Amino acid sequence: MQKDNVVNGKKTLRDHLPISTKLAYSLGTAVDMWGLWLYPAVAFAVFNMYLGVEPWLVGLALTLIRVWDALIDPVVGWLSDNLRSKWGRRRPFILIAGILAGLCLPVLFLVSPSWADMKFLGVSAVFWYMMLSTMLYYPIVSAFTVPYYSLGAEMSPDYEERTSIMSYRCMTQKVSELGNFYALKFTNLAWFLIPGTAQKNTLRGMQVYTSILGIVMAIFAIIIFLRVKERYYERVVVKVTKKISVLSGLGETLRCKPFRQLVVMGGAFTLGTSMVGSLGYYATVFYVAGGDKIIGDSWQFWMGVAFMIGGLIGVPLHAALAHRIGKREAAVIACSIGICGYGGSWFLYTPAIQWLQTIASGLMGMAAASLWMLHSSIGADIMDYDELNTGIRREGSFTACGSYILKLGNSLGYYFSGLILTWAGFTWKLKVQAPETIFWIRSSLAFLPITGLIIAIIFVLRIPLTRQKSEEIRRSLEARRGTV
Secondary structure (H helix, E strand, C coil): CEEEEEECCEEEEEECCCHHHHHHHHCHHHHHHHHHHHHHHHHHHHHHHHCCCCHHHHHHHHHHHHHHHHHHHHHHHHHHHHCCCCCCCCHHHHHHHHHHHHHHHHHHHCCCHHHHHCEECCEEHHHHHHHHHHHHHHHHHHHHHHHHHHHHHCCCCCHHHHHHHHHHHHHHHHHHHHHHHHHHHHCCCHHHECCCCCCECHHHHHHHHHHHHHHHHHHHHHHHHHHCCCCCCCCCHHHCCCCCCHHHHHHHHHCCHHHHHHHHHHHHHHHHHHCCCCHHHHHHHHHHCCCCHHHHHHHHHHHHHHHHHHHHHHHHHHHHHHHHHCHHHHHHHHHHHHHHHHHHHHHHCCCCCHHHHHHHHHHHHHHHHHHHHHHHHHHHHHHHHHHHHHCCCCHHHHHHHHHHHHHHHHHHHHHHHHHHHHHCCCCCCCCCCCHHHHHHHHHHHHHHHHHHHHHHHHHHCCCCCCHHHHHHHHHHHHHHHCCC
16 A cells, blocks of 8 residues: 655655565565575584584585575576566466475485495595585575565565565564574484484484474465565566576676675675574584583574574664664664674673573674665665666566675685684584684684674665665656556
């Protein structure tokens, strides 16, 4: 529903979507979280700690997987932008790929423990299974995520409502993300304990867990297909019959200066935080919990709860700040909170008072959820800026290109995580690690992300799209091609 409000004597266009539509759309974050991010969240615990694959190999696998995933995204974005069907250009991908991604999720963990001692080309057969299974699976997930995030950018033309849509999405994402943190705690259930030992069958636990999550993913994909419509499709998209090529689409996208600034902002945050993403788990298990994996996994779950709560508090708070002071300024505050969270981990991760680490996790969650909500909202404004200059709606190209850069930064971060663990002298068979190993894990976790967050602050302030500028762009577009 569209209406005009009067602000400072001038009418400001507003456009509100039903809450049920925003909630239905936000369910897709579960497919994204569990399809893309569950695997790297548990990979070191499953493949390094349980199966004994060297940490640098696990890190290398995660890096190569992300590079492959990032290469697929532009192709999916191109296919999505150019599809014309009676169901639109995004929803068919969301339905089919979402169902397949859910049903195929358990395949990622259908590896035999006996393969850990088998070598192929000098490295563990488990490493090669990681590579093969994920390279077949991740294109399926990309076929969901790129159209899904592209759809979010075209649900409303309103500057403020876009932040509201992304707020719903990010808050639901925090709940979905809890599923990633609960995964290892799920494997602690009595069903997965090996009789006569104090050990657990982590692999079997993950196989059961991903089967449950996969069914939920498929159901959510169906709901999105049925409940969310494509706003721009009939008014703008179907009038464009000329297909956009992959290379020209990427070239035009990267020529958009505000988008390049947004990409650097997101890439700096991603690289800085993913570089130490796995180290938080190692710090919890081998420093805070003294090497007890059962206790460490339990704390990992509560860290996830704190991360979720931080995000649930941070998203509406920063949405309100964005409304009052602007999206860019709210993003700076989110980055500053992240600096406090990561820097504070040096003091808050302590075996003396173990629950203090949840404070650091809560601050990290608040920063991450708020920043990505604002990142997506600013990105939708940039797509309007691009349409004004090119006359074409290319949400798929923008989503894919942005995803490519972010995933590349993420993949490098995972690789560096494995290198840091190897360089620090981590040995998976030891319950108690050397003091210098613990020191480098803790110091890397505390200080490396701060650099990325500072770079993110610098570049988000350079993006020129203020509320007033975005409003002017919307009015110009609607004068040219009408409202949507």
